[in-house]
Amino acid sequence: MGHKNCSRRCDTEMGLHGMTMTIKDIARMAGVSVSTVSKCINNYGDIGEETRRKVLAIMEETGFKPSFSARSLISKRTHMIGVIFGHHVNYDFSHRYYTEVLNAFKQAIGVLGYDMLLFSNERFQPQGEDYLARCRHYKVDGCLIFAANDIADAIKSLDRSEIPCVGIDLTLLGESSASVRQDNTAAGAAAADHLLDCGHRQIGYIGSRYAEPVYRYRESGLRQAMERRSIPVQDDWIVYAGHQQEQDGYEAARLLLEWGELPTALFAGSDLLAFGAIRALKEAGVAVPERVSVIGCDNIEACRFIVPPLTTLEPGKQFIGQQAAQLLHELIERREKAAKGSPAPIPAPASSSAAGSGAGAATAQSRNVILVQSKVVVRGSVAPPPEPV
Amino acid sequence: MGHKNCSRRCDTEMGLHGMTMTIKDIARMAGVSVSTVSKCINNYGDIGEETRRKVLAIMEETGFKPSFSARSLISKRTHMIGVIFGHHVNYDFSHRYYTEVLNAFKQAIGVLGYDMLLFSNERFQPQGEDYLARCRHYKVDGCLIFAANDIADAIKSLDRSEIPCVGIDLTLLGESSASVRQDNTAAGAAAADHLLDCGHRQIGYIGSRYAEPVYRYRESGLRQAMERRSIPVQDDWIVYAGHQQEQDGYEAARLLLEWGELPTALFAGSDLLAFGAIRALKEAGVAVPERVSVIGCDNIEACRFIVPPLTTLEPGKQFIGQQAAQLLHELIERREKAAKGSPAPIPAPASSSAAGSGAGAATAQSRNVILVQSKVVVRGSVAPPPEPV
DNA sequence: CTGAAAGCGCTTACAG
DNA sequence: CTGAAAGCGCTTACAG
Numbered sequence: 121m122g123h124k125n126c127s128r129r130c131d132t133e134m135g136l137h138g139m140t141m142t143i144k145d146i147a148r149m150a151g152v153s154v155s156t157v158s159k160c161i162n163n164y165g166d167i168g169e170e171t172r173r174k175v176l177a178i179m180e181e182t183g184f185k186p187s188f189s190a191r192s193l194i195s196k197r198t199h200m201i202g203v204i205f206g207h208h209v210n211y212d213f214s215h216r217y218y219t220e221v222l223n224a225f226k227q228a229i230g231v232l233g234y235d236m237l238l239f240s241n242e243r244f245q246p247q248g249e250d251y252l253a254r255c256r257h258y259k260v261d262g263c264l265i266f267a268a269n270d271i272a273d274a275i276k277s278l279d280r281s282e283i284p285c286v287g288i289d290l291t292l293l294g295e296s297s298a299s300v301r302q303d304n305t306a307a308g309a310a311a312a313d314h315l316l317d318c319g320h321r322q323i324g325y326i327g328s329r330y331a332e333p334v335y336r337y338r339e340s341g342l343r344q345a346m347e348r349r350s351i352p353v354q355d356d357w358i359v360y361a362g363h364q365q366e367q368d369g370y371e372a373a374r375l376l377l378e379w380g381e382l383p384t385a386l387f388a389g390s391d392l393l394a395f396g397a398i399r400a401l402k403e404a405g406v407a408v409p410e411r412v413s414v415i416g417c418d419n420i421e422a423c424r425f426i427v428p429p430l431t432t433l434e435p436g437k438q439f440i441g442q443q444a445a446q447l448l449h450e451l452i453e454r455r456e457k458a459a460k461g462s463p464a465p466i467p468a469p470a471s472s473s474a475a476g477s478g479a480g481a482a483t484a485q486s487r488n489v490i491l492v493q494s495k496v497v498v499r500g501s502v503a504p505p506p507e508p509v
Numbered sequence: 510m511g512h513k514n515c516s517r518r519c520d521t522e523m524g525l526h527g528m529t530m531t532i533k534d535i536a537r538m539a540g541v542s543v544s545t546v547s548k549c550i551n552n553y554g555d556i557g558e559e560t561r562r563k564v565l566a567i568m569e570e571t572g573f574k575p576s577f578s579a580r581s582l583i584s585k586r587t588h589m590i591g592v593i594f595g596h597h598v599n600y601d602f603s604h605r606y607y608t609e610v611l612n613a614f615k616q617a618i619g620v621l622g623y624d625m626l627l628f629s630n631e632r633f634q635p636q637g638e639d640y641l642a643r644c645r646h647y648k649v650d651g652c653l654i655f656a657a658n659d660i661a662d663a664i665k666s667l668d669r670s671e672i673p674c675v676g677i678d679l680t681l682l683g684e685s686s687a688s689v690r691q692d693n694t695a696a697g698a699a700a701a702d703h704l705l706d707c708g709h710r711q712i713g714y715i716g717s718r719y720a721e722p723v724y725r726y727r728e729s730g731l732r733q734a735m736e737r738r739s740i741p742v743q744d745d746w747i748v749y750a751g752h753q754q755e756q757d758g759y760e761a762a763r764l765l766l767e768w769g770e771l772p773t774a775l776f777a778g779s780d781l782l783a784f785g786a787i788r789a790l791k792e793a794g795v796a797v798p799e800r801v802s803v804i805g806c807d808n809i810e811a812c813r814f815i816v817p818p819l820t821t822l823e824p825g826k827q828f829i830g831q832q833a834a835q836l837l838h839e840l841i842e843r844r845e846k847a848a849k850g851s852p853a854p855i856p857a858p859a860s861s862s863a864a865g866s867g868a869g870a871a872t873a874q875s876r877n878v879i880l881v882q883s884k885v886v887v888r889g890s891v892a893p894p895p896e897p898v
Numbered sequence: 899c900t901g902a903a904a905g906c907g908c909t910t911a912c913a914g
Numbered sequence: 915c916t917g918a919a920a921g922c923g924c925t926t927a928c929a930g
Binding site for chain 4: 531532533543544547549551575576578579580581582583584645
């Protein structure tokens with residue numbers, strides 16, 4: 121009862137404080153002009169110590185925050201980052217990979233002082249997406265773009281614009297764009313090296329015929345690694361699944377099984393494919409990893425729960441998200457400076473920060489692309505080959 | 510080459526059009542006043558058909574969109590929904606459950622014409638979160654709040670405010686708040702009923718001692734279902750894991766195994782616990798589902814990949830997200846009308862829309878809470894009990 | 899049916 | 915060091 125009263129009282133107070141307070145109120149309370157308050161908010165140097173302290177104190181007490189709309193209307197900065205999934209507004213972002221990258225990005229970009237705008241509004245230009253228009257409408261400071269199967273025009277114009285953009289697993293070409301991506305070739309090589317280091321010489325690969333070039337790069341990494349050690353690649357052990365689901369991995373492994381002679385180790389282009397392959401092998405009475413070792417790629421959650429737990433490659437999602445945040449921030453700052461400073465300084469490369477140890481060390485790349493390295497996660501699905509080769 | 514030139518030309522055009530265009534430009538181009546343009550934009554009725562057509566055409570051509578900041582500065586509406594994960598800005602949102610709910614929400618709220626703002630900025634009031642302040646700063650139309658272990662003050666003041674809020678698996682008490690949640694008791698009952706329908710009479714439960722009340726509700730649902738059929742609950746078959754990871758499920762099942770007599774079926778309070786339990790059972794030579802059936806809860810992705818594939822409960826994530834969007838929209842509209850219409854109409858209950866068949870049918874509940882029902886997903890881990898009871 | 903004017907809540911030269 | 919004034923790009927009574 122008394123409790124209820126209290127909560128009601130609080131409501132009213134909040135109403136008085138939070139709802140209508142403007143810079144004008146603060147000015148009145150502090151006995152100064154609005155200009156002065158504004159300067160305090162924006163850390164202008166030429167304010168008397170006394171005055172500044174008083175104003176700041178009042179802002180603190182009242183919990184005053186300058187209106188976002190008013191502020192960004194004038195300053196042209198919003199400290200908002202537009203987030204785009206694929207080329208379509210409602211492209212699904214429930215893939216764990218994206219989710220984790222986004223999470224790391226959120227954390228890192230938050231520390232840098234930004235909030236994130238997820239475009240979902242379908243009433244904004246119903247006839248065909250145009251992300252550039254959306255970005256300009258909101259005046260986002262920059263944009264994070266996740267890979268889409270086809271990079272539609274929706275993104276092309278944004279990429280070409282003056283708005284800083286960072287693509288994830290997606291190469292952008294604009295002057296103010298950059299990207300962060302998995303080094304799939306290196307991942308393939310790392311998988312192969314792990315297998316080779318375990319003593320395997322007869323290594324197979326399960327890719328996917330499906331649109332994803334990812335699988336081609338991983339295969340090519342595998343080939344390179346084997347070539348480097350002069351181990352021949354047996355092409356009969358390279359099979360392609362129709363799609364990229366567990367069932368496709370199963371069917372691909374069936375092909376291998378029918379073929380007869382099995383390799384001692386199998387690199388599956390993705391964890392899902394690996395799951396299917398393991399199922400097929402076990403069903404056929406082939407022991408994993410005793411007879412055939414299997415290594416996957418992506419490190420999805422389920423790897424830990426299947427039997428045997430899947431050895432796989434962690435693409436460094438954390439690191440990708442962090443790098444993307446860093447890179448985007450740099451692009452934004454660069455643009456900011458260009459706008460204020462000299463008219464048009466020769467655009468310097470955005471970032472060549474490598475660093476980061478272990479899962480996710482980066483390789484600074486040509487122009488504005490950071491390649492992130494995968495790292496082997498050792499679990500139970502890889503063992504030495506059954507007998508000395 | 511010619512291509513490059515073209516792209517540069519486009520840039521320039523975009524620059525001319527998109528960058529600086531304002532309502533004033535449109536007015537000039539159409540030969541009318543800015544007021545008139547504004548009225549066209551906002552669908553005012555009293556505009557000549559001729560004029561409207563001309564203005565609209567020009568806006569279409571130029572791709573003009575009124576500035577978000579300017580517009581919301583005055584209209585007090587942003588068509589932005591603030592999204593809050595837990596009580597802490599950087600609470601992790603990579604749990605698949607949340608991710609899927611959020612995805613469904615995104616889709617539904619997008620159709621209703623909103624974009625989403627993910628709060629990540631850590632520089633906004635570094636000393637202690639205050640989501641109400643953030644919401645007011647941005648003037649979001651409403652808020653979506655995901656469950657937090659503790660509903661900190663950060664959210665309390667927002668809940669009490671006039672800003673429409675919808676909580677997911679989280680009860681809010683404010684006048685303009687509502688929530689959508691899994692019916693965990695019903696889920697427990699559904700799991701039990703499925704087992705009972707399969708002929709099981711000896712049913713165990715693995716819960717978690719961990720803070721989550723979720724497990725208590727699920728247990729209580731189980732007990733109710735059994736009581737309804739007058740099947741006695743054997744308390745020795747009810748065990749509690751320390752936490753909620755796979756390993757905890759494993760250890761809980763070990764306890765059961767040591768105890769001696771096994772039930773013929775086991776309901777695990779979560780899929781992860783179920784995975785661990787299955788591992789322990791198989792390790793001990795107990796066949797799943799031949800000797801002991803196992804049913805989980807949550808329907809995470811990995812259920813499909815373990816052996817045997819896990820029969821579990823799908824909490825209706827899609828439906829939860831959709832309902833939340835609908836509910837939030839209604840709350841926003843209601844507030845809008847209240848602001849324009851009569852001073853303070855008696856607040857009507859937000860929504861009592863039940864409907865939706867199968868996974869996720871809703872039960873309209875007391876005041877402003879929608880309870881969403883789970884649905885059994887049949888896979889391979891449940892079979893009839895080994896011998897006639 | 900149309901437009902001039904005030905104002906939303908801020909920032910930023912510019913005087914003093 | 916401080917403040918009056920113009921203006922960011924819109925919307926909304928209010929005249930005509």
